[in-house]
Amino acid sequence: MTGHNHHEHSGKSLIEEAERVLTQSGEQWTAMRADVFAALAAHERPASAYDIAEDVGKARGKRVAANSVYRILDLFVRTNLANRIESANAYLANTHPGCRHDCIFLICDDCGQASHFDDDKLTTALREAGQQHGYSNVRPVVELRGLCPDCTG
Structure with a gap:
């Protein structure tokens, strides 16, 4: 597995870094936007726009439209x-905002947990395959x- 170094942020540091990058x-x-990011960052598992809208609505004391x-x-994406x-x-908050790389997500079919790892060799090959078929800005x-290990253990 190949990759690169990046600083993982959490809590207040993550929100501050997200604000800086944006x-x-x-x-x-x-x-x-701050409320939506804070609600997203509070989720340990991927959250839908409806989940986030509900969280922000509760925090603000009024309904927030999912749209x-x-x-x-x-x-944010x-x-x-x-x-x-x-x-x-x-959606998942990016714990290293501003760091541009392609993540490979691992998603548990049982508990919904999601994590990621980097494999630049694999994602570079995918990007090049797309470019060979005439696509640009391949992501x-x-x-x-x-x-996941917790659910198989």
């Missing part, structure tokens, strides 16, 4: 603050499903 990309860190949350989550778990239509999204 504002450096030319976007504003609004109160709603608004989807738009913010899409922005574009700016590398979050990763989308395609097969589950759910591999790799998900492996199975049972």
